[in-house]
Every structure is written in C-alpha cells, then in structure tokens.
Amino acid sequence: MKLYPTIGLEIHAELTTNSKVFCTCSAQFGGEPNSRCCPVCSGLPGTLPVLNAKAVEYIIKAGYIMNCDISRFTKWDRKNYFYPDLPKAYQISQMPRPVCLGGHVNVEVDGETRTMRINRIHLEEDAGKLVHDDSMRVSLADYNRCGIPLIEIVTEPDFHSAAEVVAFFEKIRLMLQYAGVCDGRLEQGSMRCDVNISLAEKNFDTLGTRTEVKNLNSLRSIQRAIEYEIYRQTELIENGERVVQETLHFNDATGETSSLRSKEDAHDYRYFPDPDIPPIIFTEEELAAIKADIPEMPEMRVKRYTEQYGISAADAKILTDTKSISDFFESAVKAYNAPKAIGTFIVVELMRRINLGEISAEDMTLDPADFAHLIELAETGKISKDSRKIILRDMIDGKTAERSAEDNNLWIKEDNELLEKTIDEIMAANPKAVEQYRNGETKVFGFLMGQCGKALKGAAAPASIKTMLEQKLKQ
Numbered sequence: 001m002k003l004y005p006t007i008g009l010e011i012h013a014e015l016t017t018n019s020k021v022f023c024t025c026s027a028q029f030g031g032e033p034n035s036r037c038c039p040v041c042s043g044l045p046g047t048l049p050v051l052n053a054k055a056v057e058y059i060i061k062a063g064y065i066m067n068c069d070i071s072r073f074t075k076w077d078r079k080n081y082f083y084p085d086l087p088k089a090y091q092i093s094q095m096p097r098p099v100c101l102g103g104h105v106n107v108e109v110d111g112e113t114r115t116m117r118i119n120r121i122h123l124e125e126d127a128g129k130l131v132h133d134d135s136m137r138v139s140l141a142d143y144n145r146c147g148i149p150l151i152e153i154v155t156e157p158d159f160h161s162a163a164e165v166v167a168f169f170e171k172i173r174l175m176l177q178y179a180g181v182c183d184g185r186l187e188q189g190s191m192r193c194d195v196n197i198s199l200a201e202k203n204f205d206t207l208g209t210r211t212e213v214k215n216l217n218s219l220r221s222i223q224r225a226i227e228y229e230i231y232r233q234t235e236l237i238e239n240g241e242r243v244v245q246e247t248l249h250f251n252d253a254t255g256e257t258s259s260l261r262s263k264e265d266a267h268d269y270r271y272f273p274d275p276d277i278p279p280i281i282f283t284e285e286e287l288a289a290i291k292a293d294i295p296e297m298p299e300m301r302v303k304r305y306t307e308q309y310g311i312s313a314a315d316a317k318i319l320t321d322t323k324s325i326s327d328f329f330e331s332a333v334k335a336y337n338a339p340k341a342i343g344t345f346i347v348v349e350l351m352r353r354i355n356l357g358e359i360s361a362e363d364m365t366l367d368p369a370d371f372a373h374l375i376e377l378a379e380t381g382k383i384s385k386d387s388r389k390i391i392l393r394d395m396i397d398g399k400t401a402e403r404s405a406e407d408n409n410l411w412i413k414e415d416n417e418l419l420e421k422t423i424d425e426i427m428a429a430n431p432k433a434v435e436q437y438r439n440g441e442t443k444v445f446g447f448l449m450g451q452c453g454k455a456l457k458g459a460a461a462p463a464s465i466k467t468m469l470e471q472k473l474k475q
C-alpha cells in the first residue's frame with residue numbers, strides 16, 4: 001500500500017519591533033531573566049494592554065508579501081489556557097477576524113514551481129520561557145519573551161514532502177527578513193514551525209488522522225521530524241494499528257517524536273473577544289501607505305541584478321539568498337559603480353571566506369565602501385586582480401585595502417616616461433592607424449592599445465595606457 005503524506009504548517013515569527021506588542025518593555029532577544037517585564041506583560045490584574053501600532057504595520061507587510069487579503073476590520077480575542085510560561089492564563093490572539101486572510105507563495109522544488117496557499121496570518125503575543133534544571137529538580141520561568149509580538153502563518157495542507165516544507169520555510173524566512181519585519185534568527189527562536197502530518201492513499205478523498213509536531217526551530221529538525229513521522233505513521237497503518245490524533249515533541253538527540261498531549265480543538269480554549277483592545281478599521285489610505293513602504297523582495301533583486309547589471313542568474317541567486325550579503329553588495333555598488341566586478345568577487349572570494357568561517361555573513365564586519373575600493377584598485381590597474389585575494393584576507397583582519405596594498409608591496413609601479421616613449425613609438429610606427437582614428441574611425445583604437453600593451457609587457461596598467469593613448473591621439 002503506497003501512502004501519501006499531506007502536510008500543513010503553522011509558522012510563528014517574532015516581529016522585530018523595538019517594544020513588545022502590548023507594553024513598552026524591550027522586545028529584544030535575551031537579557032537577564034525577568035529584566036524586561038512590567039505589570040502588563042507579566043499579567044498582573046488591573047493592567048491594561050495598549051496595542052503597538054508598529055506590530056500591526058509589520059503583520060500587514062507580511063500579509064502583502066504573501067499575497068494575502070488584508071481585513072478592513074480586525075479584532076483581538078483571548079485564548080484561555082493555563083501554563084506556567086503564560087502568567088495571565090490567556091494569550092491575546094485573533095480567532096475569527098485575523099489581519100490577513102488567504103494568500104499564496106510560490107516555491108521551487110526540484111526545478112518545479114509550486115504554489116502553496118496561505119489560510120491566514122494573525123497577530124498574537126509570545127509566551128515566556130521555562131528552563132528545566134534537572135540537577136536542582138526545579139523549573140524556572142523567564143518572562144522576558146512574554147508579550148513579544150508574534151505572527152502565526154497558517155498554511156493550507158498543500159505540502160506532500162519534507163523538501164517542499166523546507167523550501168517554503170526558507171522562502172518565507174528570507175521574505176520576512178527582506179521586508180524588515182522578522183530577523184529570521186532560528187538559533188534565537190525567532191521562527192518556529194508546527195507541522196501537521198497525515199497519511200492517506202493517493203487521491204483518497206478523506207485524509208488520515210493527523211498528528212502535530214510542535215516547535216521545530218531549524219531546517220534540519222523540520223526535515224527529520226517530518227521524515228520520522230511519515231515512517232512512524234506508515235508502520236502503524238501497515239501493522240493495522242490506528243494513528244492517534246495528538247501533539248508531539250521532536251527530540252533532536254534521538255530523531256524521534258514523543259507524545260506531549262492529546263490534541264485540543266479550538267473550542268477547548270474558550271475564545272472570546274478581548275474587551276481591553278478595541279477592534280481596528282483600516283482605511284484604504286493607511287493600507288496603501290504601508291504597502292508602498294515594503295522594500296524590494298529577493299525575487300525583484302534577482303531580476304534587477306540579471307537584467308540591469310548583467311550578473312548571471314546563478315550568481316544573482318547566491319547574492320540575494322542571504323539578506324546581509326545582498327545589502328552589503330548594494331552598499332558597495334553605491335560606493336563604486338561596478339556591479340558585475342563587485343558581485344563576481346563576492347560570489348567567488350568573499351563567500352568562500354564566509355564558508356571557511358573566517359568572517360560571518362550575518363554580522364559582516366567589512367566596510368562595503370572599502371570593499372568597493374579594493375575592486376576599484378584592481379579595475380583601474382593600481383593593483384593586479386590576483387592581489388585582491390591577499391588584500392581581502394587582510395581586510396578581514398581589520399586592515400584597509402590601501403594599507404594592505406602598501407604593506408604587501410602590491411602597487412603596480414608605473415614608469416610614466418617609458419609609457420610615454422612607448423606610445424610615441426607605436427604612433428610613429430603606425431601613422432595610417434593614427435590618421436584613421438583622427439578621421440573618426442575609432443575602432444582602430446583597440447589595435448593601437450594592443451600594440452602598446454605588447455611593447456610594454458605589463459610595465460603599465462591597461463587603464464593608464466588607455467588614458468595616455470587617448471590624450472595623445474586627440475592632440
């Protein structure tokens with residue numbers, strides 16, 4: 001019996017607002033435990049939450065980049081449950097009227113484009129963190145994360161393999177980073193994925209019983225958890241046993257899932273409208289202003305790099321696949337307008353250094369203007385192209401490009417007298433070509449350049465020959 005997996009996702013992404021979603025506490029990652037809390041986010045009675053407008057703007061941007069409809073009327077609900085990381089005993093979330101409805105994102109898997117539908121995106125608050133200390137047999141609660149704004153992206157069950165899920169998750173992560181609404185730092189838990197999986201025979205109308213694996217926070221654990229669940233459920237079904245609807249935890253060490261609790265349904269949470277937070281009605285003008293403020297998405301950058309800059313599609317993809325690299329490239333091109341030379345050197349040499357672990361792409365310490373200057377030195381013949389690698393190595397260690405060229409004696413020394421004498425000789429030996437040039441047949445310039453280059457045997461940079469030859473021909 002061939003069983004066919006069907007997978008749906010709930011992706012949580014923390015928004016990069018300065019303050020939390022209902023109070024003014026810092027929403028930054030980390031901090032001493034319980035140092036970023038106030039009566040509102042630690043759930044004391046009698047406090048009143050005030051909605052962070054920036055968080056609303058960010059979820060609308062997230063909605064637009066995923067092609068969602070933005071609700072003109074939206075409101076907040078209380079999701080009631082008790083857990084020690086949630087001191088209020090309810091989470092402020094959105095049930096019937098989320099900010100974003102519908103939507104879709106295209107992903108490339110095995111060279112094919114597939115459209116994955118989004119069901120909804122809603123805004124809610126994050127819970128705190130529990131730290132379990134086995135040696136002291138205690139559990140400690142850190143409420144710094146309580147109230148950090150979170151969007152939950154709920155997809156339709158459009159996925160049928162781990163590869164599709166991973167491609168989608170990576171794409172969403174990159175788009176949210178480009179939109180400037182989520183930093184996508186998986187190691188800090190900025191994005192987490194819940195995966196719903198069921199198996200059924202292909203083209204079978206009814207889906208099998210589904211399980212949900214909670215809180216996967218790396219691409220690798222998403223992949224492994226899905227593969228394990230497909231294997232586990234297949235075994236159960238083939239042995240004539242039943243898949244139980246439940247919530248599972250994935251253990252990274254064993255690569256297996258285990259039961260957390262039997263699955264609740266929405267009605268178990270006793271959702272009701274939050275009386276403290278008024279609904280929002282958006283005007284068309286407000287939405288248009290937010291939409292106009294969305295930065296260029298990675299796909300648009302790829303298009304610009306290939307069409308305007310003449311960079312190959314493969315290189316454009318490498319440049320845009322990490323936002324910090326693409327931003328670095330943009331800044332370098334602003335400093336020295338040679339996108340192709342800069343892009344190629346990033347892909348060939350800087351990425352190699354990053355992959356060797358010599359420098360971090362996320363926390364880039366190189367100055368893009370000085371990096372651009374390095375390319376300029378080579379393009380204008382002040383140094384050789386091969387010297388760029390040596391100089392880049394020094395720049396990673398904190399030197400400027402000029403300093404490194406000086407210290408390593410990499411300047412191409414030019415003898416201007418020799419240059420001038422050689423050009424004069426070549427011009428004297430080729431009077432016909434000189435005359436042709438002066439009569440407007442500029443294509444002979446290449447021939448004269450070639451003759452000078454040959455005679456000088458590398459003693460002068462092509463750019464210097466070009467400049468002086470042009471001057472002399474125009475006299």
Ligand SMILES: [Zn+2]
Pocket residue numbers: 020023024025036037038039040041042147
């Ligand atoms: Zn607070």
